Amino acid sequence: MEVFYFMVFGALAAVVAAVELSKSNKDRINTTSAFNSFKNNYLLVYSLMMAGDWLQGPYVYYLYSTYGYGKGDIGQLFIAGFGSSMLFGTIVGSLADKQGRKRASVTYCITYILSCITKHSPHYKVLMLGRILGGIATSLLFSAFESWLVAEHNKRGFEQQWLSITFSKAIFLGNGLVAIISGLFGNLLVDTLSLGPVAPFDAASCFLAIGMAIIISSWTENYGDPSENKDLLTQFKGAATAIASDEKIALLGAIQSLFEGSMYTFVFLWTPALSPNGEEIPHGFIFATFMLASMLGSSLASRLMARASPRVESYMQIVFVISAAALLLPILTTMFVTPSKVKGGGISFSGCLQLLGFCTFEACVGIFWPSIMKMRSQYIPEEARSTIMNFFRIPLNIFVCVVLYNVDAFPITVMFGMCSIFLFVASLLQRRLLVIAEKPKTEDRDLVKERDPENEPLNI
Numbered sequence: 001m002e003v004f005y006f007m008v009f010g011a012l013a014a015v016v017a018a019v020e021l022s023k024s025n026k027d028r029i030n031t032t033s034a035f036n037s038f039k040n041n042y043l044l045v046y047s048l049m050m051a052g053d054w055l056q057g058p059y060v061y062y063l064y065s066t067y068g069y070g071k072g073d074i075g076q077l078f079i080a081g082f083g084s085s086m087l088f089g090t091i092v093g094s095l096a097d098k099q100g101r102k103r104a105s106v107t108y109c110i111t112y113i114l115s116c117i118t119k120h121s122p123h124y125k126v127l128m129l130g131r132i133l134g135g136i137a138t139s140l141l142f143s144a145f146e147s148w149l150v151a152e153h154n155k156r157g158f159e160q161q162w163l164s165i166t167f168s169k170a171i172f173l174g175n176g177l178v179a180i181i182s183g184l185f186g187n188l189l190v191d192t193l194s195l196g197p198v199a200p201f202d203a204a205s206c207f208l209a210i211g212m213a214i215i216i217s218s219w220t221e222n223y224g225d226p227s228e229n230k231d232l233l234t235q236f237k238g239a240a241t242a243i244a245s246d247e248k249i250a251l252l253g254a255i256q257s258l259f260e261g262s263m264y265t266f267v268f269l270w271t272p273a274l275s276p277n278g279e280e281i282p283h284g285f286i287f288a289t290f291m292l293a294s295m296l297g298s299s300l301a302s303r304l305m306a307r308a309s310p311r312v313e314s315y316m317q318i319v320f321v322i323s324a325a326a327l328l329l330p331i332l333t334t335m336f337v338t339p340s341k342v343k344g345g346g347i348s349f350s351g352c353l354q355l356l357g358f359c360t361f362e363a364c365v366g367i368f369w370p371s372i373m374k375m376r377s378q379y380i381p382e383e384a385r386s387t388i389m390n391f392f393r394i395p396l397n398i399f400v401c402v403v404l405y406n407v408d409a410f411p412i413t414v415m416f417g418m419c420s421i422f423l424f425v426a427s428l429l430q431r432r433l434l435v436i437a438e439k440p441k442t443e444d445r446d447l448v449k450e451r452d453p454e455n456e457p458l459n460i
Helices: 003-021 033-054 057-066 071-099 101-118 124-141 144-155 160-192 199-218 232-245 247-274 283-305 312-326 329-336 349-379 382-405 412-451
Strands: none
Touching: 003 283, 003 349, 033 101, 033 124, 033 144, 033 160, 033 199, 057 071, 057 160, 057 199, 057 283, 071 101, 071 124, 071 144, 071 232, 071 382, 101 124, 101 144, 101 199, 124 144, 144 160, 144 349, 144 382, 160 199, 160 283, 160 349, 232 247, 232 382, 247 283, 247 312, 247 349, 247 382, 247 412, 283 312, 283 349, 312 349, 312 412, 329 349, 329 412
16 A cells, blocks of 8 residues: 555544644533533444444445446435435434434334345345335434434533534544444455455444444433424424525525535545546545544534634634635646546556545535534424424435436536535525524624613703
8 A cells, every 4th residue: 555545644643633632621611420421322322323324335335236236226226225315304304303303213223224134135126125224214314313412402401512512522433433443344344254245234233233222221202393283294394484484594404405415426426536547546544534534623623612712603614615625626636737647556646636635625524514513403493303404405315316317427527616616605605694693693782782871861
């Protein structure tokens, strides 16, 4: 493996360690033992859930190819997963609000375990069923757990600012450290122990089962709006009304869809971008490097959110601009760096530059997740939290399905350019959200000035 990869990984590891170890009292929030116990329980469960998800990711495409399916058939399976998340996500989100978030979290575990079991069959229809179950599970993963956490946090009377600690730690562990360990563990099962491409899915089922046992034994139930007189259609209308009537919620949904759409597109594009001529690149090691960059981002986010200034709405504008610039690198290198015409071999100079840009983008992803979670906890109403969060995923899933269907129709530079534009638009929408969020404070200050007796004329 080339020295360059080790240098990037080592540099990121050193920066992450420095950021974590150099935190001062200003970067930390004093909490209680009761909160710490609650937080650690959630982090354990969330890490197990994410382990169950990360173990599967690198081997889904590979498993389908070992069963003899071509690129077209595999593409349809992936589209089915995102389509399932789009069609059924809003329904399961509404059921989570109505029937309980704990019950929805358990349903996630069961659904994903069933999806893993289908991977043992080479039959296309069974694999398609597995993708549909996986799409439903993904919707629950990104709505039910966060909804349960926010509701339970508030129910127990913990300070609102403490939520940011749990969010940043969840991303640092679940989307960083656990992802790296899962990748190495999956590699151990498949390559070192030669247990076959289904082994990671079996391991994922075990982690999900352990997490489900902890949820059942230690979590209490909470609801959005458990009213018996509200059916699913009424809940949908309520959620749609909340989005349409509150500009802050609508902006938040648009920002989330634009960023996540770009992020999922990046997942499909980074491999051909780094090896346009079939260069040999260590995919697993690069993936681990990306996750390390994400850990750096979440560590920086925990510092930022621990302070009163700058506000999340403020610094996220800069994050979106930086992420837009990072995804412009493939276009810039194509324009200004002479492309290599040698087939195979190691990574090219332009590939090295792009890898650095991609690591920057992943650091922005690490900042994005806890920050968007914090904004969602502030702006989305509790009674329809899961429903609204899954409404946000509808345009995202449509976008990803369109990209997957047309991934070979456009040059890779066009795709990156589109993502960069989306991220820049997200920064403009974030600016608008900041302006709206600061309006009430400005109005309150004006009201205080009007009521200040020193400003009133004296009656003589």
